[in-house]
Amino acid sequence: MLKSVGxxxxxxxxxxxxxxxxRRDPGPGDVQIEIAFCGVCHSDLHTARAEWEGTVFPVVPGHEIVGRVTAVGAEVSRYKIGDTVGVGCMVDSCQQCGSCHEGLExxxxxxxxxxxxxxxKHIGGVTYGGYSNNIVVSEKFVLRIPDNxxxxxxxxxxxxxxxxxxxLKHWNVQKGHKVGIVGLGGLGHxxxxxxxxxxxxxxLFTTSSGKKDDALRLGADEVVVSTDPAQMAAHVNSFDFIxxxxxxxxxxxxxxxLLKRDRTMTLVGVPAKPHPSPQVFNLIGKRRQLAGSxxxxxxxxxxxxxxxSQHGLTSDIEMIPIQKINEAYDRMLKSDVKYRxxxxMASLEA
Ligand SMILES: NC(=O)c1ccc[n+]([C@@H]2O[C@H](COP(=O)([O-])OP(=O)(O)OC[C@H]3O[C@@H](n4cnc5c(N)ncnc54)[C@H](OP(=O)(O)O)[C@@H]3O)[C@@H](O)[C@H]2O)c1
Ligand SMILES: [Zn+2]
Ligand SMILES: [Zn+2]
Structure with missing residues (x-):
């Protein structure tokens, strides 16, 4: 067994x-990674505080993992020791079903x-995430982080x-489309x-008027404070995608x-408490769609x-030592994240 601390x-x-x-020792198809950094997603908080059903304790969150390869199994072909790699939200899937075959693991x-x-699946128990010093993952679920x-x-x-x-890809966002992003947190930014x-x-739609200048700097063309009905009314029937x-x-x-006819709003946020049901009239009147992803x-x-890599895009981050994780969760609940x-992980040794 591989010893981990987190x-x-x-x-x-x-x-x-x-x-x-x-953790399991790396098998023939596995990559062992020394974790350098791990992002803090609101899903980590939802899970650690059991706001969704199904948290198994103890839980080690973290699914925005980057680091360096320290060992590879005999059958690993894509990665070698020293490579800079990432691991996201998944570490395995059946690899047999229609969705897996379509690359929709x-x-x-x-x-x-x-x-x-x-x-x-290998040693029983549950998987442990990236708030830790190392991880072992099948090479199929390892990503290459571009050098730049x-x-x-x-x-x-x-x-x-x-x-x-x-x-944004699936709903075919194109040059010139009017696109709304709701919430300027980790995902939103x-x-x-x-x-x-x-x-x-x-x-950009925000409940935090103080985030306006940041939103414009990050690439928004306009900022709407969503709690102001007059600002919202100015955008009725005008969006290609939200x-x-x-x-x-x-x-x-x-x-x-705010959507035009036949357009879609896609939800990615997963609140602990359900949203109030939307008015059907707002959907049927313009054949609008409400979707998830x-x-x-x-x-x-x-x-x-x-x-x-091509566009030189990364996240705007606030780096924390791991000892500050509980404080970071409390700030996340107050929408006080700029912006991830x-x-x-060097702080684990402190
Ligand atoms: N679908 C998926 O695959 C997927 C993947 C990752 C995360 N998620 C989920 O997506 C959600 C967002 O994650 P995140 O990491 O981006 O969280 P986050 O950094 O906390 O950002 C959420 C943003 O939502 C806005 N907000 C918060 N409370 C609000 C309220 N009561 N009313 C209106 N707006 C509010 C705030 O933006 P403003 O201050 O600008 O209003 C806040 O910054 C979470 O529920 C997470 O679990 C889903
Ligand atoms: Zn996440
Ligand atoms: Zn599958």
């Missing part, structure tokens, strides 16, 4: 704290293996980047940057009415990393 929670009410645990029909809090990207700032691409890139790089006219990243229950109708497949994640916390 930060995890033993119950929904316990703060994250130092934990020692075992996130929709694996028997369920993908999450980077944390999923059944560990700052490593720490690239970590959030592994979840926040792909979760916004995938729906990547949504703004990526939609801008795709050539869209980007409108990507909603909000992590809390809120009124979806306020955004649905889950991260992105492995091939598409590599495509997104290469897109970010990233853990410097």
């Amino acid at each position: 930060y995890g929670a033993t119950s929904a009410h316990a703060p994250l704290d130092l934990m020692h645990f075992n 996130q929709y694996c029909e028997t369920g993908f293996t999450g980077t944390y809090n999923s059944p560990e 990207l700052d490593l720490a700032a690239a970590a959030p691409l592994l979840c926040a980047g792909i979760t916004t890139y995938s729906p 990547m949504g703004v940057k990526i939609a801008h790089a795709m050539g869209a006219h980007v409108v 990507l909603n990243t909000v992590a809390a229950s809120h009124d979806l109708d306020a955004f649905l009415v 889950l991260i992105g497949g492995i091939a598409e994640t590599q495509e997104m990393l290469d897109f970010c 916390f990233v853990i410097d």
